[in-house]
Structure formats: structure tokens, C-alpha cells
Amino acid sequence: MFERPQKPFLTVDTGEAYQPIRLTYEIHQKDKLIERLNAMACCKKGRNANTWDWFWQNECADLPFESLESYQQSTSAPLRLGTFSVCDQSLFLTLPSFKRACLAIPFCQRMIHSSLASLQYADFVNHVFGIDSQLPHNVTDVFDHNALENRLAQRLADYDIVQTKCEQANTAEEALAILSAYTEAESKKCLPYAERHTFQHDNNKDDPNTAFHSFYIYLRSRELVAIRRWFSDTGYSLSDAADETIEKVFGNVNLGLMDSTA
Amino acid sequence: MSTHVTLNKLLLKTTITTGFPETDTSVMARTALALEISINACYTKMAMDKAAQTVSSNSLFKLDESSVQQPEVHRPQQMAIQP
Numbered sequence: 627m628f629e630r631p632q633k634p635f636l637t638v639d640t641g642e643a644y645q646p647i648r649l650t651y652e653i654h655q656k657d658k659l660i661e662r663l664n665a666m667a668c669c670k671k672g673r674n675a676n677t678w679d680w681f682w683q684n685e686c687a688d689l690p691f692e693s694l695e696s697y698q699q700s701t702s703a704p705l706r707l708g709t710f711s712v713c714d715q716s717l718f719l720t721l722p723s724f725k726r727a728c729l730a731i732p733f734c735q736r737m738i739h740s741s742l743a744s745l746q747y748a749d750f751v752n753h754v755f756g757i758d759s760q761l762p763h764n765v766t767d768v769f770d771h772n773a774l775e776n777r778l779a780q781r782l783a784d785y786d787i788v789q790t791k792c793e794q795a796n797t798a799e800e801a802l803a804i805l806s807a808y809t810e811a812e813s814k815k816c817l818p819y820a821e822r823h824t825f826q827h828d829n830n831k832d833d834p835n836t837a838f839h840s841f842y843i844y845l846r847s848r849e850l851v852a853i854r855r856w857f858s859d860t861g862y863s864l865s866d867a868a869d870e871t872i873e874k875v876f877g878n879v880n881l882g883l884m885d886s887t888a
Numbered sequence: 889m890s891t892h893v894t895l896n897k898l899l900l901k902t903t904i905t906t907g908f909p910e911t912d913t914s915v916m917a918r919t920a921l922a923l924e925i926s927i928n929a930c931y932t933k934m935a936m937d938k939a940a941q942t943v944s945s946n947s948l949f950k951l952d953e954s955s956v957q958q959p960e961v962h963r964p965q966q967m968a969i970q971p
Contacts, residue, residue: 847904
């Protein structure tokens, strides 16, 4: 993977690749939500109306960034992790890395009660950027709602069809073959530049922890693909990332997974 | 390899690919850890090569305020990442 000198790609202060991501919450009680954001010591009102900068301090000072060794938190100049903004009935949290999004979701789950706002979807970029790349400063340009929603709807519809076919299969082997063919085909597809993940699909809605775990896996496997592709491994696909990860999960004793049939 | 392990591997691959939780939570937790290790290995190697240029997130990712007022008005080209 790393046999020849590598071009640098942009990382953020906390050590991860710069990959824009935006979480969208549906607001249920706007006044109380704004009251809550104003009350959080890690949030400071932004220069514009209905925006709050989220800093790595106070309530979230203990968020861990394993990719980071040398960065020291400063109380006088705290690091901005992201930006909250309220628009109509939506709360957006815009962040510059996947890792921050993965830390932000459980943090917000603790700090912002679900009666105030609930997580709907995440929009993100499947790409890392070079020093001289044109950066997507304007999130509106990247996260086109209609395009992302159409692609998501298609993905959900395809998945639901496969699920129905599996349920109607005559034998377990037949169901497995259907799911296997679908998964293989999906994993070999080119990842789109920008993508949406929903937290509102039936399979995700019941248990927030399960929904978060599946999101984490979905998102960070794509981060791995983006980084490996940047490192000149241009043929690296989601299927490769999945196979590598499965090998580690089922084959590496350090991860503590035992063969459940043993 | 037992059918049970083969099934678990397939279900995990489906979760990685689709984001739908076909796998049980203990396997998902281990998968998250495995991904974290793989990604951090990339970052560690990159840091050793001094190949990364760190940019301040305080200045890098400014919120486009116009998007708050008028969300989703632009329709960009969606580029597929080609091998």
C-alpha cells in the first residue's frame, strides 16, 4: 500500500482527514432547542443569527481523538469542532471530519434530548483533498438535497426488495444466495462523490445504539476507501475494505471475537 | 468453515456495504474497532512520512451562511470516484 512516496492530503487539527460531513436533525421544540444550545458551555453564539460554534472544551473536553498525539487543548484558544445552525425546522451540525461526526452523535444524544430534535440523516463526501485541491467550502454546492435524496431513495428501495425476496425465499440457502449477490454487487460499485445516510429507515429506528454502530461502520469504511485510494491504491474498493475488515474481526484474536460455533 | 461463520461474515459485509444493521451489536462494536485500527495505521504512516499537511479547522471549514437561509439551491455535478 505505501511502497512509493505519498502526496500529502489535508488533515484537520485533531489528526483526521478533511472530509466534510453535515448531520441534519429535525427540530421538535425550537425555542427549547435554542435555549439548550445557548446553555451549553462548549457552544458559543456565532456571528450570524441562529449559528453556534461548537468548541472542544467544557462538556465535550474529554472527547477522544486517537489519531492525535501532539495536539494540546488550549483553554484560551479552544479548537472549533463544528458549527450548529438552525434553519426553519432543521438543525444542522457541520463538521470537517468523519471522526468528529462519530463523536458528535453520541455527544448530542446526551446533550440534546430527543424531544427537542432527532437525528434524520448525514450527508458526507467520499473523498480526501490535496493541498492544492479546490475545497468544498460551500456545503450547499456539495450536499444537493434532491440528488442525495434520490440516490438514497433508490438505495433503500433496492434494499427493501432484496429483503422481501429473502423473506419469501423457499430455503435458507436461496435467501443467502440472494443477499450475497446483492451485497457483492453493491460493494463493487463506485462510491459517489457525496452520499446520504439515513437514520430513519425501519431497520435503524428502534435502537439508537444499533443505528449509530451501523452508521459508524458505513461511514468509516468509506473513509478507509478514500485514504487507500489517495495512497495510489486506485483499485481499492468498498469490497476490499469490507473483506479486510471482516478478516480482522473474525480472524484476529486481539479483537476478542471467538468463533461462535466453537 | 462453518455455515454459521459464513453467514456472520456475509451479514457483516452487508452492514458495511449498506449501513443497515444486519449484524449483531457485539460484532458491530468489534468491526468499529477494526476500522479504527486500520484508519489509524494509515494516519500513523502518513505522519511518519510527514506527508500530511494539517490545516486549522478553525479557518478551514467556514459555514456558508447563504446555505442556512436558502438551503439546497445549487445543483452540483456529482462526480463518481473512478478507479
